[in-house]
Amino acid sequence: MINPLPQSGLWQPISGTPEATLSEQFWHSLFNFNVYRIMVVVVIILITWMVLDPVLGSHNPQLFFYAALIYLFCTGISMLLVLIRLPRFNWQIAIQICSDVMFITILVHFSGGILQSGLGLLLLASLAAAGLISRGKLLLFYASIASIGILLEESYTLLYVDGYHAQYLQAGLLSMGYFAVAWLAHALAKHTAASEQLALQRGIDLANMAEINQLVIQDMQDGVLVVNANGEIQQHNLHAEKLICLSPEFLVKGMLADQAPFLAERLETWRRDSNTNFDLLRIPVSNTLVHTRFVSVKGGSKASVVIFLEDMSHVQVQAQQLKLAALGRLTVNIAHEIRNPLSSISHASELLEEDSGIISTHFQLLRIIRDNTKRLNKIVQNILQLNQRDQATSELIQGDNFLRSFIEEFCYTEKIDIDVFSVAISGQHVVRFDGGHLNQVLWNLCNNAWRHCRKQHGSIQLILASESDDRIYLDVIDDGPGIDPGALNKLFEPFFTTVASGTGLGLYIAREMCEANSASLSYLEKPAGSHFRVICRGN
Template identity: 55%
Template sequence: MPTSTYPSQTKHSIFWPFHSKLASADYTGQYWCSLYYFNIYRILLGSSLLISVWKFELTSFGSHHYTLFLYAGLSHVVCSCISLLLIKLRTPGFSWQLAIQVICDIVFFTIMLHASGGLQSGLGAILLISLAAAGLISRGRLALFFASIATISLLLQETYSLLTVNYYSAQYSQAGLLSMAYFAVAWLAHQLAKHTLASEQLAKERGIDLANMSQVNQLVIQDLQEGVLVVDKHGVIRQHNSYADKLLDLRSSANDTKSLKLSDYAPDIAERLKRWQGDSKMNFDLLRLTHSHALVRTRFLPIQADFSNGVVVFLEDMGRIQAQLQQLKLAAVGRLTANIAHEIRNPLSAINHAAELLEEEQQENHTNPRLVHIICDNTRRLNKIVQDVLQLNRRNIPKPDILESHDFIKKFLEEFCDVEKIDRDVFVFQNTNKYLVSFDRDHLAQILWNLCRNAWRHCRKQAGSVLIELSTTTNGHNVCLNIIDDGPGVDPQQVKEIFEPFFTTADGGTGLGLYVARELCETNQSSLDYIEDSSSGHFRIILSCSEPCR
């Protein structure tokens, strides 16, 4: 058997539904609105008939019984007005009100039909409009029932006129044709209502599917591990996901997303968007966000080709990708360090021991002391490289402590200058507040040691050559630790390479100091960057506060 096109469509009875569960359906405002306009039509129709008979004295209406016609017309208008009030009160129920109103039309128009001399007055055709409207309003539930009542009333009127009016010729053939028209109109209204219900059901199902798809899309967007911004053509952020809140701190900026202007809260991204709209093939470097200091890659996707509906901005957090790469890198470094410990350190120990023996016997064997020193120096250099590489494998086990930054840095500088034999006046520490930061104590000491050693190597080695200062970020949730020396700074062509392993410009350097320092920062949920807009050497560490900075 063929299945229904709309399997979920509710089937309604076209006869009397008051005792079924369908009668208790929750009618929407659309049903009541249709019933309201139907009553407006009834009032206008009844008033027009009364005015046409009373004012213009048309002989075709009320020709048989003028007073009865006026009383019937007036009663019809009064009932219509009362029905209009009951619709506002919505009592009794919708089906009862519709049935009462249509039956009142049938009764009063049948009386006026009798008062006008029967079917030749033409009033019987008026019921066609009422039956059609009632069938459409009720969605076909009562259409044939109303047609049956109208047919019975029409036949009873003809029979009553035949029995009570002298010389009246009953027109049953015309009554039968008009009754067939009643049923035809009712059936057409029923069919039209059935298709209307099917269309409404289909539209409802499509609406539900669309709402579900919208919810799924919203969940997917909210769960994306990258920020998503929807920006209109005026540069206003219309929508954003939770990850964008985290990256740009939008939630604390404004409660109303319509008031968020991209240029106010993310000017760097707004500038990139403007440039991209001029040239959609333009590629951008990674961007360090001001609020969260996260390193992101920006991508722009127009909603329409002409940008009229705005742009979707994707902020891909490179920190998450770097964390995944770091896991792979740590596994490789672990295997490398294990091989280094067994394959390189043991020969280095033997070479170093042999060099020491040569140094003790150099006078007896007339060995050149310079060659012995070269062997020892390079052995120590290789051993330091091994120690630095071994340290990489231990960086994934941070033990964060709550450190008071001012006291920690002050004690560190004293220890560093004492061990490295450096004048304490070379380092100037500026800080007026005490910030509590969460960081591994040993890791922070190693990072500062590498950075301060670099600063000492490249500065002018005068009093105040190296400046160390603490300040808060714009969002007040992080601390900036700046290490600035008065040296020439890093060559712009080498800025992208200074954090690469084994890259060095210093004689005798291992090229792992800055690399290890950045790795340790990332392990402790911090960042280390070189500030290029400075005329001297300037490194900045962004530390996480354990409580809001003040």
């Protein structure tokens, strides 16, 4: 597409003109041509006025000067018509070339002929400009008019000027020059028009290809980011925008390091070593687990890079479905093969305790049997709860009311002083979660916090706040000794526990229930105490 002229200075393009079929460049060229015409006439007038014995106008200086002034006035009118674009473009170029032929022929006559003044050469520039501006239209006609004008002037001078020697040879050579310039300008204009048409078609093809590429990119299930060598985001699709939560001001050429520093860090690592294998990345802003892949656009690590963000949530969903199916079968077997024998053992131990003939030393053994059957039964109950995680029913929960009710219920059930809890809630937050699942998650976290805290006023902190409009986090913090850094990698594994009386399923079940509600549970390291964070969806 041809760029319009600057909106400053003398030239002011007019939109919505009748000559809608002509491009802005044609009018700009015609404007420049008229500037040239005005400058030529002004120079001619200045030479006539300032030089004492000028060659120009030697035959009749006074009429030459008046003709030049009328010529300047006509070129000024032509400039005004170009600015208002009236009449049509083709009419304007025809009128201007014809006026150039007429006035230059008159100036040649008043200057004593072709050889003495040399003004006839000015028509060469006018014909060349007309050919380029009008793309060769009527160019041979303009050359014919110029040739006829020069020949008529030569004939008139020969007939009415005494002592004048005919210069038909020079007039013929000049006329041949007019046709030669016209032909060359026509060929150049034709080539230029073909080049412009080809460039226009190539531009359309490139625009169509770019649009097709954009449609393909937008339709991809993976997030796509194109980053140049300076770290600017050149292009992205909607999925990438959602994954890393691009701000509106970064939608066009934002810096990757400002918007997604975790990706910028990986990109720099990849540029240093393209064979680096990266682990899965959990994007903090969207809490999405992704697989990152970097591909250089031009084959070099310093060139533009395409970053593919493969959302692993669908893979997790498939894995979870397989796991739940297997877990469902496992829990059925546990219910029949373990729970029923446990009930028999527990019932038998109760009967033995009621037997008056049992000796006192056996009561200790019966207590061990009773405690271990309760522990095994609790493990079975926890495993059975995992089979219910796929039955999550999302509901809108008022965060502040839910926390207050939960704390009262937890303290009453566990027989804990309510002053142990310190609650901080910033604003009104509505959480999208299964109410039973959220209760169980908090119960497991608070139970662990109570077990390890100092059991003082405010030892357990509950913080409810928002990261963004649709992401809400709930923190459970205690003032206990914290978790050994060596155990962090196994913290959410099933049956991993640091307490002899624990089952090792509490945190595992809590995380599974969070994932069933499109939420996440993570542990945040801190110098003292433990800090668990649940990030869930808002309303």
